[in-house]
Amino acid sequence: MSEPAHGEPGFWRRYVFSTDHKMIGRQYLFLGLVMALVGAASAYVIRWQLAWPESQIPLTRWIPEPAMYDGHLDPSFYNQLVTMHGTIMVFFVAMPILLGALGNFLLPLMIGADDMALPRLNMMSFWTIFTAAVVLTSSFFVHGGPAAAGWTAYPPLSDDPSYTGVDWGQNLWLLALALEFASFLMGGINFLTTAINMRAPGLGFFRLPLMVWMQLTAAVLFMLSVGPLIAGAVMLLLDRTIGTAFFLPQRGGDPLLWQHLFWFFGHPEVYVVLLPGVGAVLEVLPVFTRKPVFGYRTIVYSTIVSGLLSFIVWAHHMFVAGIDPRLATPFSITTILISVPFAIIVFAMIASLWGGSITFPTPMLFALGFLVTFLVGGVTGIFNGSAAVDIFIHGTYFVVAHFHYTLFPTVFFGGFAGIYFWYPKIFGRMMNEALGKLHFWLTFIGFNATFIPMFLLGMGGHMRRIYNPLQYDFLKPLAPVNQFATLAMILLLLGQIPFVLNFFGSLRYGAKAADNPWGANTLEWQTSSPPPHGNFATPPAVHRGPYDYSLPGAAKDFAPQHRALPAAAARGA
Amino acid sequence: MHGWFPQNISTYGADVDRVFYLIYYIVGFWFVLTQVAIVAFLVRYRRRASVPAVHVRGDRWRELAWVLVPAAVVLVLDLGIDAAGARVWDTVKANLPAGDVHLEVTAKQFEWLVTYPGPDGKLGTADDFTVNSQLHVPQGKNVRVTLRSQDVVHSFFLPNVRLKQDAVPGRSIDLWFNATKTGTYELACAELCGFGHYTMRGVFVVDTPEAYAAWVAQHAAAGGGA
Numbered sequence: 001m002s003e004p005a006h007g008e009p010g011f012w013r014r015y016v017f018s019t020d021h022k023m024i025g026r027q028y029l030f031l032g033l034v035m036a037l038v039g040a041a042s043a044y045v046i047r048w049q050l051a052w053p054e055s056q057i058p059l060t061r062w063i064p065e066p067a068m069y070d071g072h073l074d075p076s077f078y079n080q081l082v083t084m085h086g087t088i089m090v091f092f093v094a095m096p097i098l099l100g101a102l103g104n105f106l107l108p109l110m111i112g113a114d115d116m117a118l119p120r121l122n123m124m125s126f127w128t129i130f131t132a133a134v135v136l137t138s139s140f141f142v143h144g145g146p147a148a149a150g151w152t153a154y155p156p157l158s159d160d161p162s163y164t165g166v167d168w169g170q171n172l173w174l175l176a177l178a179l180e181f182a183s184f185l186m187g188g189i190n191f192l193t194t195a196i197n198m199r200a201p202g203l204g205f206f207r208l209p210l211m212v213w214m215q216l217t218a219a220v221l222f223m224l225s226v227g228p229l230i231a232g233a234v235m236l237l238l239d240r241t242i243g244t245a246f247f248l249p250q251r252g253g254d255p256l257l258w259q260h261l262f263w264f265f266g267h268p269e270v271y272v273v274l275l276p277g278v279g280a281v282l283e284v285l286p287v288f289t290r291k292p293v294f295g296y297r298t299i300v301y302s303t304i305v306s307g308l309l310s311f312i313v314w315a316h317h318m319f320v321a322g323i324d325p326r327l328a329t330p331f332s333i334t335t336i337l338i339s340v341p342f343a344i345i346v347f348a349m350i351a352s353l354w355g356g357s358i359t360f361p362t363p364m365l366f367a368l369g370f371l372v373t374f375l376v377g378g379v380t381g382i383f384n385g386s387a388a389v390d391i392f393i394h395g396t397y398f399v400v401a402h403f404h405y406t407l408f409p410t411v412f413f414g415g416f417a418g419i420y421f422w423y424p425k426i427f428g429r430m431m432n433e434a435l436g437k438l439h440f441w442l443t444f445i446g447f448n449a450t451f452i453p454m455f456l457l458g459m460g461g462h463m464r465r466i467y468n469p470l471q472y473d474f475l476k477p478l479a480p481v482n483q484f485a486t487l488a489m490i491l492l493l494l495g496q497i498p499f500v501l502n503f504f505g506s507l508r509y510g511a512k513a514a515d516n517p518w519g520a521n522t523l524e525w526q527t528s529s530p531p532p533h534g535n536f537a538t539p540p541a542v543h544r545g546p547y548d549y550s551l552p553g554a555a556k557d558f559a560p561q562h563r564a565l566p567a568a569a570a571r572g573a
Numbered sequence: 574m575h576g577w578f579p580q581n582i583s584t585y586g587a588d589v590d591r592v593f594y595l596i597y598y599i600v601g602f603w604f605v606l607t608q609v610a611i612v613a614f615l616v617r618y619r620r621r622a623s624v625p626a627v628h629v630r631g632d633r634w635r636e637l638a639w640v641l642v643p644a645a646v647v648l649v650l651d652l653g654i655d656a657a658g659a660r661v662w663d664t665v666k667a668n669l670p671a672g673d674v675h676l677e678v679t680a681k682q683f684e685w686l687v688t689y690p691g692p693d694g695k696l697g698t699a700d701d702f703t704v705n706s707q708l709h710v711p712q713g714k715n716v717r718v719t720l721r722s723q724d725v726v727h728s729f730f731l732p733n734v735r736l737k738q739d740a741v742p743g744r745s746i747d748l749w750f751n752a753t754k755t756g757t758y759e760l761a762c763a764e765l766c767g768f769g770h771y772t773m774r775g776v777f778v779v780d781t782p783e784a785y786a787a788w789v790a791q792h793a794a795a796g797g798g799a
Binding site: 075076079082148149150154155156157163164165249250253254255256289290291292293294295296297298320321322325326328329332333336337339340343344346347348350351352353354355356357358359360368371372375376379380382383386387388389391392393394395396456459460461463464465466467468469471472473474547549550551552557 | 648652724737744
């Protein structure tokens with residue numbers, strides 16, 4: 001390392017221990033993408049096992065005993081992969097990409113700030129989740145292997161090592177989660193502080209891009225919901241390490257206490273992940289329809305209402321868990337009620353297409369892919385929310401299909417829409433359109449072909465998390481459905497190759513990006529690509545809302561937020 | 574769609590399925606409507622030279638009605654789904670009839686211990702007997718089961734009855750069903766309970782009342798006192 005010249009930070013301060021929100025955003029992005037590979041690899045082994053149980057799984061002979069026996073999967077390792085797949089995808093892929101990467105990179109730029117309010121805290125939040133990811137991944141290598149009690153870690157299974165044979169793996173899992181929560185608490189505090197205090201002159205709350213609203217709502221939901229689960233995690237760790245019995249009934253504990261604490265967090269957590277993905281889509285839609293998002297304020301209010309409702313639905317995960325049966329109907333009603341604010345948001349997205357001048361570059365394809373697939377996730381939530389139907393479909397592949405239809409569109413269709421859309425701003429280069437479109441269609445077809453069959457498996461009664469469905473006579477006729485889903489999943493995985501090539505190839509070979517390649521209004525596009533240290537050459541002042549596209553009588557079909565209103569085009573407030 | 578469910582053999586299974594289909598047709602309608610609207614808008618409003626986009630913000634009530642009126646319809650349909658579901662839930666889970674037959678099922682890694690009352694029809698007497706992972710019930714009788722677990726959370730799942738209930742250590746949870754068709758079916762564990770979770774299968778046999786009584790008498794004689 002040479003000495004830094006001209007006050008430029010050196011290699012370590014610039015790329016590793018950076019306090020620049022843009023570098024930290026990139027770090028989150030790479031962390032999320034690397035962890036997605038681990039999550040996807042575990043999904044591959046799980047799916048192959050379900051399609052062709054106890055056969056030799058291609059490409060896995062290198063995995064040592066007792067996890068795999070010459071490519072044959074051990075039942076304990078199957079449970080561990082199921083656990084790690086869920087944990088990694090929710091906490092180490094969805095949150096780093098949607099909140100960590102997009103939130104960090106975009107929030108200061110979108111509000112015209114030079115950085116986060118607390119840049120060192122921002123650095124610390126990244127290195128905390130990095131440590132969490134290392135701790136979680138290291139649990140693959142400890143004696144007994146990683147956690148095996150599912151991503152929901154229901155005690156007593158997760159509580160006493162004798163039930164699973166997993167000892168330190170579960171402790172490390174709890175430690176990794178605690179670190180992850182600490183990281184996103186720091187991140188959330190930073191997001192809120194920044195957005196409340198550092199908005200450019202003229203940027204009132206109702207002129208904020210919807211992505212900022214979504215990130216803020218997500219941060220608040222996370223901060224309000226995570227406390228109970230941190231308490232639960234500490235209790236579980238104490239049960240495991242010093243012999244307390246918070247969740248062990250033999251000594252006065254209660255297993256259901258954990259379920260309440262977990263799901264009181266777990267359901268708002270869905271919205272923590274969901275909202276930033278929706279935010280990315282809502283930024284992409286107006287740019288490629290060349291018209292304002294339909295019903296800006298209505299979307300903001302609906303988002304807040306759905307966030308509030310998400311705190312009073314948690315027991316829908318516990319209809320058949322042994323709670324008082326009289327609780328089921330009230331929780332059914334609140335759960336199904338969430339469909340109303342979300343219907344409003346989805347209808348507003350559809351209305352945003354009406355009357356547009358629509359083009360279909362890759363970010364728009366992914367945004368539309370989100371819209372059509374998220375609808376499936378939304379409507380199938382009604383089945384799960386109905387306590388009566390849940391008696392049968394709870395714990396089956398119907399539930400698996402449902403939550404993959406909410407989270408995959410959010411994290412991957414929403415996330416990819418965001419990555420393709422902001423890549424020019426993040427890295428200063430354009431991505432390749434042909435590879436992008438190929439990536440979209442392979443992902444779209446592969447995703448639907450993988451998860452639609454799982455609804456049918458669930459209707460057939462196929463339980464989740466079983467190592468070998470052929471143990472059951474009533475599941476044997478469903479084997480071809482499992483095989484179809486697995487082949488489609490392999491297509492989905494192969495479909496990510498164009499993305500990897502495009503992402504890394506464009507870093508070097510992509511065309512240099514203009515400041516505002518898509519003709520967008522929000523502030524992040526009104527500086528260079530990538531933005532310099534401090535983001536803006538001159539701090540911008542804001543004169544209008546974020547979505548003034550195709551104003552009648554204007555020469556151009558967009559009007560950046562920092563442009564003064566021409567008197568003719570000015571509208572009330 | 575009907576072909577995907579396991580054969581229903583309980584008095585209330587068809588009601589559970591009916592709520593499923595009610596929701597299926599309601600959300601199916603919205604699903605088709607929204608997808609058709611999306612595709613139609615994408616085709617109709619694709620970029621064409623010299624046709625600018627319409628600047629509509631959706632901040633007036635007249636415009637917002639396009640979103641809010643359908644959402645109000647969604648709300649009404651939601652309440653209908655709630656009402657239909659609540660009745661069925663109460664039948665299955667809340668208003669348990671007194672059982673003609675009362676069994677105890679205790680789950681443990683990875684088997685179901687089923688305790689039968691013996692020929693006297695009463696639990697807790699000397700002729701009770703316990704059979705491993707075999708659930709026998711008489712056809713057409715209200716069967717009451719007291720469910721327990723010895724170790725971790727399991728879930729008692731009879732796909733053909735449309736019944737599922739977690740077995741929670743430290744609790745006794747009662748459930749009921751009435752099986753209408755004789756035959757041999759399966760009892761499954763539907764909650765991850767350890768490395769042998771997938772092997773936690775029980776045989777579920779619905780006998781005629783006469784055959785059930787004979788089976789009980791035979792086991793009580795062979796197995797004798799609990």
